Amino acid sequence: MGKWIAIFCLFLYISAASQNGKELYFQPSFAQGASASKMFEEVKYIPLQTTKKSLFGRIRELIVSDAYFIIWDTDTNSIYFFDKNGKFVKKFRPHKCIIKTIQLDRKRNALFISGFNKHFNFSRAEVEKMMSDPTNKSFARYTWSGYYDLSDIHKEKVEVIKDFSLALVTPTIFDNWWAYSFIYANRRWNEDTDYELKIYDGTKTIKQYFPYNKKSGAIYYNPGKISFFPVEDNEMLLFTRPYDYSIYTLTKDSVSLLYKFILPLENSLPKSFFEMPFRSKNDFDEYKYKNGSLVWELRNVYKMGNYLFFSLDYNKSYREKHFMYDEGTKRFYNMGRVSTDSSTAYLPLLQNGIQYCDNEYLYTSISSSTMFQTRDNTQRRSPQYTPEIKEYFDKGDRTDNPVIIQLKLKNKIG
Numbered sequence: 001m002g003k004w005i006a007i008f009c010l011f012l013y014i015s016a017a018s019q020n021g022k023e024l025y026f027q028p029s030f031a032q033g034a035s036a037s038k039m040f041e042e043v044k045y046i047p048l049q050t051t052k053k054s055l056f057g058r059i060r061e062l063i064v065s066d067a068y069f070i071i072w073d074t075d076t077n078s079i080y081f082f083d084k085n086g087k088f089v090k091k092f093r094p095h096k097c098i099i100k101t102i103q104l105d106r107k108r109n110a111l112f113i114s115g116f117n118k119h120f121n122f123s124r125a126e127v128e129k130m131m132s133d134p135t136n137k138s139f140a141r142y143t144w145s146g147y148y149d150l151s152d153i154h155k156e157k158v159e160v161i162k163d164f165s166l167a168l169v170t171p172t173i174f175d176n177w178w179a180y181s182f183i184y185a186n187r188r189w190n191e192d193t194d195y196e197l198k199i200y201d202g203t204k205t206i207k208q209y210f211p212y213n214k215k216s217g218a219i220y221y222n223p224g225k226i227s228f229f230p231v232e233d234n235e236m237l238l239f240t241r242p243y244d245y246s247i248y249t250l251t252k253d254s255v256s257l258l259y260k261f262i263l264p265l266e267n268s269l270p271k272s273f274f275e276m277p278f279r280s281k282n283d284f285d286e287y288k289y290k291n292g293s294l295v296w297e298l299r300n301v302y303k304m305g306n307y308l309f310f311s312l313d314y315n316k317s318y319r320e321k322h323f324m325y326d327e328g329t330k331r332f333y334n335m336g337r338v339s340t341d342s343s344t345a346y347l348p349l350l351q352n353g354i355q356y357c358d359n360e361y362l363y364t365s366i367s368s369s370t371m372f373q374t375r376d377n378t379q380r381r382s383p384q385y386t387p388e389i390k391e392y393f394d395k396g397d398r399t400d401n402p403v404i405i406q407l408k409l410k411n412k413i414g
Helices: 002-012 124-131 137-142 165-169 271-275 281-290 368-377 387-395
Strands: 015-018 021-025 032-035 040-047 061-064 068-073 078-083 088-092 097-105 110-117 143-149 158-160 172-174 177-180 193-200 205-213 227-230 237-240 246-250 255-262 298-304 307-312 322-326 331-339 362-366 403-409
Touching (some): 040 387, 061 362, 137 143, 165 177, 237 298
Parallel strands (some): 032 331
Antiparallel strands (some): 061 068, 097 110, 177 193, 246 255, 298 307
């Protein structure tokens, strides 16, 4: 046993090139930690101004444009704009839309907003029918999509996209195209084959990848979807698939495998899972509950230089879910084990994982409740706060808006 462990440790951080990408042998419990001062060149805490108009519940999604922190809050169905110093600028609540997604379209200098038309109520049968044919333009009246011009946010200039029913499946901007995914099996379907990944050019679906049986694919009696992750290059996306431990690259011409993770047996879906005769979503949920150590998919993928960030979807605390792979040193880091130190005034760092990446900085957030609790717990260390954070603690309280954390990685860690 000792010999086996030694061999495994030897190969743990070695990536082996394969015909279809690179295989990475990864054991989550072996991923190392680091101190904040060893990992980050710069850490900045930016409180979001709290006023009667700017107060919101939680950050459902964070987008960082050249000028603004853009926050989508589901509790208020609103989008909040703060400048890069955290000062509140504007709140926008679309009159017709129950928001499902927001995305930054750098090419247009616009915020893409998409969701359901709030003037319609749907039965379960209607939703099922629409989701089975999301490009059918006759369903477009049930949705709302538009581009919010960022050149002057005060004008609230919105270009509404007509006859765009694809909002049903939260499409992802892909240059002048859209990538989308809705994976669902049902014994009642007439056709046998569907595809996990589809590309839409604005009028029709032009490409499809990863076929599956939409009548007998039991693992998809519980609906699933591919997760897309934009990168700085507007003509490329990274994506992951449900029940798969790979990261893929999507371009206009092809799909290719970037990395395939090889996880320990205790975390890997067994072959029998893909052959399970699930009869319903309830069957699947029960299986998932009984197998909490299994990883269901990879999430929150960000690529910045030689650093690859990702999260594991399994039943663990936040400290054991978020990781980074250094392509230069072939090392894995557990971002939940990056410890605070005097360089961060002992304030929290990555409890919510990475929430945005703009190719220069990483961004995450922390609640004011946690910030104030940490302040109280670390006074004996005599932390040295920046003037902005000192003022925040002096004038704010635990019910204030969250704090944005802006992080710049060192070129070389260790």
